[in-house]
Amino acid sequence: MKILIVCLGNICRSPLAEGILKHKLGDGHTIDSAGTIAYHQGSQPDHRSVKTAFKNGIDISDQKSRPITSQDLDEFDLIFCMDKNNYRDVLQMANEVQKPKIRLILDANREVPDPYFGRIDDFDEVFSLLDESCEIIAKKIQNHTI
Numbered sequence: 001m002k003i004l005i006v007c008l009g010n011i012c013r014s015p016l017a018e019g020i021l022k023h024k025l026g027d028g029h030t031i032d033s034a035g036t037i038a039y040h041q042g043s044q045p046d047h048r049s050v051k052t053a054f055k056n057g058i059d060i061s062d063q064k065s066r067p068i069t070s071q072d073l074d075e076f077d078l079i080f081c082m083d084k085n086n087y088r089d090v091l092q093m094a095n096e097v098q099k100p101k102i103r104l105i106l107d108a109n110r111e112v113p114d115p116y117f118g119r120i121d122d123f124d125e126v127f128s129l130l131d132e133s134c135e136i137i138a139k140k141i142q143n144h145t146i
């Protein structure tokens with residue numbers, strides 16, 4: 001499957017989710033991430049995300065921020081967004097065929113809070129939320145129920 005994970009800047013939350021989901025799934029799937037803004041294009045993930053991932057045995061330091069494109073909406077099977085703003089922005093780029101591919105990454109309409117202006121503890125909280133949701137997503141992909 002081809003999974004795209006989206007946040008605002010593609011430097012804090014979605015690089016973490018990309019790293020976690022790749023770690024859980026191994027090879028055989030395409031997992032990528034992107035931002036709804038191009039402001040950080042070409043940048044490494046935020047050092048706090050790199051550190052939080054590393055603490056949990058995952059290296060995300062090779063990733064580079066990029067903005068989502070309309071081609072992504074064709075190319076990827078599922079697009080997971082961190083919060084309702086990302087979800088709305090991606091939905092606005094999509095046609096009727098593409099819209100059902102777009103989801104919030106957490107269940108029950110919950111959002112992954114933006115940790116950019118926060119503290120290192122906020123990154124731990126984001127990691128924990130993403131680890132939980134990526135575990136569910138990875139199981140569904142492996143069982144072909146997504």
Ligand code: 4NP
Pocket residue numbers: 007008009010011012013014039114115116
């Ligand atoms: P992210 O966090 O969407 O999780 O990558 C942010 C990164 C950058 C900004 C905001 C949130 N920013 O305002 O530049």
